[in-house]
Amino acid sequence: MAAFTEWLKRALLEIQEYTTLAMATARCAVTRPFYWHDFVEQLDAIGIGSMTVVILTGLFTGAVLALQTGFTLDQFGARPFVGRLVSASMIKELGPVLTALMLAGRVSSGIAAELGSMVVTEQVSALRALGTDPVRKLVVPRVLAGILMTPILTVVANTVGLLGGWVVSVQNLNVASGLYWSSVVDGLFLEDVWMGLLKPFFLGFIIVTVGCHVGLRTRGGTQGVGRATTNAVVAASVGVIAMDFFSTQLLLELLF
Amino acid sequence: MAPFPEALRGPARGRPGDEPVVVFEGVRLAFDDNVVLDEISFKLYPGYTKIFIGASGSGKSTVLKLILGLLAPDAGKIWVHGRQIDRMTENELFAVRDHTGMVFQEGALFDSLTVGENVGFKLYEETDMPLADVRTRVEEVLGFVELGPYIDRRPSELSGGQRRRVAIARAMAFKPKLLLYDEPTTGLDPITALTVDAEIIKLRDIEGVTSIIVTHQLRDAFYIATHGAGRAPEGHAIVSATPEKVEEADFVMLRDGKIVFEGSADELRASTDPYIRAFLS
Ligand SMILES: Nc1ncnc2c1ncn2[C@@H]1O[C@H](COP(=O)(O)OP(=O)(O)OP(=O)(O)O)[C@@H](O)[C@H]1O
Ligand SMILES: [Mg+2]
Numbered sequence: 001m002a003a004f005t006e007w008l009k010r011a012l013l014e015i016q017e018y019t020t021l022a023m024a025t026a027r028c029a030v031t032r033p034f035y036w037h038d039f040v041e042q043l044d045a046i047g048i049g050s051m052t053v054v055i056l057t058g059l060f061t062g063a064v065l066a067l068q069t070g071f072t073l074d075q076f077g078a079r080p081f082v083g084r085l086v087s088a089s090m091i092k093e094l095g096p097v098l099t100a101l102m103l104a105g106r107v108s109s110g111i112a113a114e115l116g117s118m119v120v121t122e123q124v125s126a127l128r129a130l131g132t133d134p135v136r137k138l139v140v141p142r143v144l145a146g147i148l149m150t151p152i153l154t155v156v157a158n159t160v161g162l163l164g165g166w167v168v169s170v171q172n173l174n175v176a177s178g179l180y181w182s183s184v185v186d187g188l189f190l191e192d193v194w195m196g197l198l199k200p201f202f203l204g205f206i207i208v209t210v211g212c213h214v215g216l217r218t219r220g221g222t223q224g225v226g227r228a229t230t231n232a233v234v235a236a237s238v239g240v241i242a243m244d245f246f247s248t249q250l251l252l253e254l255l256f
Numbered sequence: 257m258a259p260f261p262e263a264l265r266g267p268a269r270g271r272p273g274d275e276p277v278v279v280f281e282g283v284r285l286a287f288d289d290n291v292v293l294d295e296i297s298f299k300l301y302p303g304y305t306k307i308f309i310g311a312s313g314s315g316k317s318t319v320l321k322l323i324l325g326l327l328a329p330d331a332g333k334i335w336v337h338g339r340q341i342d343r344m345t346e347n348e349l350f351a352v353r354d355h356t357g358m359v360f361q362e363g364a365l366f367d368s369l370t371v372g373e374n375v376g377f378k379l380y381e382e383t384d385m386p387l388a389d390v391r392t393r394v395e396e397v398l399g400f401v402e403l404g405p406y407i408d409r410r411p412s413e414l415s416g417g418q419r420r421r422v423a424i425a426r427a428m429a430f431k432p433k434l435l436l437y438d439e440p441t442t443g444l445d446p447i448t449a450l451t452v453d454a455e456i457i458k459l460r461d462i463e464g465v466t467s468i469i470v471t472h473q474l475r476d477a478f479y480i481a482t483h484g485a486g487r488a489p490e491g492h493a494i495v496s497a498t499p500e501k502v503e504e505a506d507f508v509m510l511r512d513g514k515i516v517f518e519g520s521a522d523e524l525r526a527s528t529d530p531y532i533r534a535f536l537s
Binding site for chain 2: 033122123125126127128130131132133
């Protein structure tokens with residue numbers, strides 16, 4: 001029981017610190033100074049750096065969706081509708097979530113490791129000593145870059161996912177190319193497209209803020225950095241799934 | 257901001273009319289149950305030097321972090337540059353830190369930046385100084401620590417002693433009035449340590465910087481306390497300090513969170529306290 005209260009206290013403290021950081025980030029993002037150079041650097045590190053991973057994930061996800069649904073649809077003699085299922089699942093749900101999970105693995109861990117080693121080698125203290133706010137210099141550029149790049153990467157994943165589905169539909173399922181694409185378009189409703197485009201903003205926010213939070217509260221030398229990296233991936237992945245649920249709920253209410 | 261109380265304008269040391277640069281009054285700090293500093297009080301006057309000695313873990317680095325406002329005390333008051341900082345918010349603290357430079361124990365250089373970007377960091381990021389002027393100043397201070405040719409290297413490509421000197425260059429680049437050195441010579445060979453000591457003396461005596469030095473290396477501590485720098489025809493020369501000058505350097509010994517000794521180099525040498533004797537031998 002005592003252990004449970006202790007755990008609960010630590011969890012609440014963690015959430016409180018996370019909220020404080022998120023609010024400080026929001027405040028710093030809208031006031032000067034803004035470190036443009038770091039922002040551009042992060043756009044490159046988060047956006048371009050994650051491109052390969054996201055393309056591969058999207059491609060294979062679209063392909064496997066086509067394979068699986070093609071097989072199921074056959075039982076109803078509805079194979080030509082495969083494009084519809086690929087686009088609906090990819091754009092509404094799988095594209096955003098899988099992209100975000102890949103980014104949780106790549107970006108959250110990278111940020112936690114980088115900021116964590118800066119904390120344990122006192123570089124963060126040195127920043128403060130030199131008159132630079134670590135939230136402005138380190139957190140804001142990363143968060144803004146993450147919020148901006150996650151939707152873009154999601155669109156990339158969706159696009160190659162549809163291509164992957166197309167390759168499988170044409171090659172393995174013998175669906176005509178034109179039929180596949182018209183079915184893809186049929187499967188898309190405007191609300192779904194909005195949903196698929198808006199969700200990644202929330203997910204990107206979670207991915208980066210969790211990485212920053214875990215990194216900045218690293219304690220205990222290089223060992224602590226290792227721990228922080230692992231924790232960041234786990235927390236960001238869970239955060240992505242949870243945020244996916246809540247943002248879907250919110251967007252369903254707003255859009256439909 | 258609370259002005260500096262008249263009562264604390266102690267006459268004891270310092271030149272007449274000078275206001276202390278740093279004042280600690282009954283400062284207390286604990287990490288959970290571990291009381292690191294207990295009722296610490298001292299004053300430091302412009303151009304003077306305080307040398308903190310004491311066993312590992314006695315709270316020396318913590319004193320420096322309190323002066324910068326990187327940590328806040330649990331009780332007591334701290335004035336830096338005439339402003340009370342112990343209750344300041346981080347934003348207010350930035351203004352006070354503008355006049356204070358710190359050399360961190362492990363250097364704390366930004367390893368994603370070059371030596372030149374490290375040294376010019378504050379000038380590049382936090383001032384409107386034109387880039388060409390920053391570059392000139394960076395070259396100037398790197399010349400001061402004799403690392404001019406290393407300006408485009410990364411910190412990871414430097415030796416420990418070179419990193420320490422880059423850290424000194426970074427701390428002095430924006431011409432602070434107060435410099436805090438955390439173990440500036442620990443882990444250096446005796447010859448390199450002497451060059452670092454010489455930089456500290458030169459900054460103090462030629463640029464008039466007030467200094468606080470934390471160290472285990474008593475040899476370096478005594479060297480800094482008993483030497484001075486003067487302008488000589490061929491650059492700057494390090495000479496033995498006059499007796500008055502020696503009096504301007506104070507040794508402070510910390511033990512179990514308390515100050516157990518405060519006085520000049522001669523007084524420290526003459527101390528009969530068994531703990532201090534053991535420490536000196
Ligand atoms: N962030 C922290 N959290 C908890 N305890 C700390 C923290 N920083 C320092 N301490 C504790 O405070 C005490 C003083 O630390 P400090 O770094 O000031 O020692 P020091 O005198 O500089 O030692 P050294 O000569 O080894 O550098 C130590 O017992 C240390 O364990
Ligand atoms: Mg220390």
